[in-house]
Amino acid sequence: MKMTLLAVGSKMPRWVDDAFNEYARRLPREAALHLQEIKPEKRGGGVTAEKGMAAECARIEAAIPPRSKLIVLDERGQDWTSVRLASEMKTWLESGDDICLVIGGADGLSPAIKQRADVLLRLSALTLPHGMVRVLLAEQLYRAVSILNNHPYHRE
Incomplete structure (x- = not known):
């Protein structure tokens, strides 16, 4: 299984890159995680949030690997526990x-991407900075693998 993370935004602080890379490195080859940054659309000059999200949507759709299950992070998505994520990962x-x-980017994601998603997933009820979401998601994917392998990283 290949896992691709498409994240709108670039030029994250070094701590974000370091933390993301640490968790991605810990994942086994059969669950490798690859990050692909999507260029955000510049706002202003007549570019509304909707136009910006539409442009980002086109970039995202072009980057989605063929035949991939699409999991979109959204504040209105399903709340999964780490154990539920591990169960889905096993499947x-x-x-x-x-x-x-x-x-998504600063303004969120286009409704078209959300409608195309196999799963809408919410990481938190809190508003989180995008760099933090990258790190949190990578950590949770590593935690899910740890749960599946009965590794003591995760404790109930």
Whole structure:
């Protein structure tokens, strides 16, 4: 299974890159996580939030790997526990499904991407900075693998 994280935004602080890379490095080859940054649309000069999200949507859609299960992070998405994420990951691993996770830009995501999603997932009821979401998501994916492997990283 390949996991692709499409994240709108670039030039994250070094601590974000370091933390994301640390968790991605810990994942086994059969659940490798690859980050692909999507260029955000510049705002202003007549570019509304809707136009910006539409432009970002086109970039995201072009970057989604073929035949991937699409998991879109959204504040109105499903609340999964770490154990539920591990259960879903087990299903993906067993079926050989590749997954593509999407983090939107500052204004969110186009409704078109949300409608296309196989899963809308919410990481928190809190508003989080995009860099923090990258790190949190990578950590939770690592935690899910740890749960599946009965590794003591996760404790109930």
